Amino acid sequence: MTKHKNQNVILNVNNLCVKFGAEVVLDQISFEVHRGDFVGLIGPNGAGKSTLVKTLLGLIAPTAGDYDFGQVCMSYVPQQYVLPVVVPISVAEVVSMGSLKKISKNSVSEILARVGLDSSFLTKNYHNLSGGQKQRVMIARALVIKPDFIFFDEPLSGVDIKTKMHIYDFLKELNKEGVTIFFISHDVDHVVDVCDHVLCLDRSLHRGCHPVSFAQGNRDVAHEVVPKNDAMTCLVSSGSTPQKVVGSIHHHH
């Protein structure tokens, strides 16, 4: 079944630049995300992925350029283990943090069930969960406000492969329901498989200048811009030219 795509632009990034002192971290980044897209953002460590996300989340002010979200209810799932482990916090409390309004216990239970956790998890201490369970709770937290756009900032590092596949399946299901997903990872293989469109941010692009958006399944292009030696294992299949370019990241110098 072909997925219905609303082609409205939900995020428009235009010549975005971020500098930390004299260091240029992001240089004239431009791309678009459409409503209903499942976009992956890949790139090696230090490429500026997190800086890009933090900028789009409003945590870092861009030095130049701008970005614009359409009418969107946005949420985000952070990297793992971000919660301080000093004081206990229940799963229900973590999920409720996703909204400023009071959330009923039933609603929290329903959301947890969606991510594959039963109601017995409500009163469990979040710190005692496994890595995969913690990440499911984080996804549940992001779903509380019923968002139509979710940022995932490298959420699956350290999660076992089985849980990872379950979470990827769940994200695909969410996307089918119309939620736009922007997924940041340096796990090239999975991102290329799962996402409809993949954007790559790479230091090497500061030297060369390539179009770096490519469509699902095009691993060799991904591999070209994400070096093998950057602590990543990638299976490279025979590639083809990008089938469909829906957005691009350009570094201009």
Added chain:
Amino acid sequence: MIEFFTFEFIQRALWVGAITAVAAALLGNFIVVARQAMMSDMLAHAALAGVGVGLLIGTAPFYWAGIAAIGASVLLWFLTRDGKRPPEAIAMLLLTGGLALALLFAHIARDNPTSLESFLFGSLLTITEAEVIIFTLLCAILVAVLLYFWRRFLIVVFDAQLAHVQFRYAWMYELLLFVMTGLIVAIALKVVGGLLIGALLVIPVVAAQNISYSFKINALLSVVIGVIGVFSGIATSFFLDVPTSSGIVLSLIGLFVLTLLYKNITR
């Protein structure tokens, strides 16, 4: 035993000790999660500089202690908010600076009959009617603010990034937590003294941590532990003739050990 409760100074001490313990324990949960437990010690020393000013110019040291502690909390927040300076180093700077100023002012005002020492170790049993009213009001305001903005404070201390995404002026809630810590420190100067203030904020929280599974339960238990610690400290002080602040802190540590044992037995 009944006689113990008939003394007015004991009634005042129990009341002020209890409300301070409630406010400090509730606030302490957020402060501990925010990894700012040492802040109370720093602010206490800054408050002592305020006490020194009060002794020097001959006005109520408590007010100056409050101003100094709140001023220092704002300064600490401002100097550490961008994450570029190590918070414990800045805290040490303000701590030693505060104590140095306190000693200097106390030395200049050495003819003043009120001693700096009473603010170092507290003087709960000498609390006045006026202080009872002021402390009750301040603690009530503090608890009300904490309860009203509970969810926002929770998000700010557990996931600052989420806080900045979810609501505007998240920094304001961070600053508010710092300021409230300054305020409770000024109040607790009278209860346990500047050198033992951290005990009221931190020990009930870490004791509750041994037996709770959620933040809310932890907060409730820490309040109960804080109040029991203060009551038993005052009783110990009365019956065994030991310093009140010492009795309170050692009682709290005793409760921490009990919860730790309970945790290890029931594991």
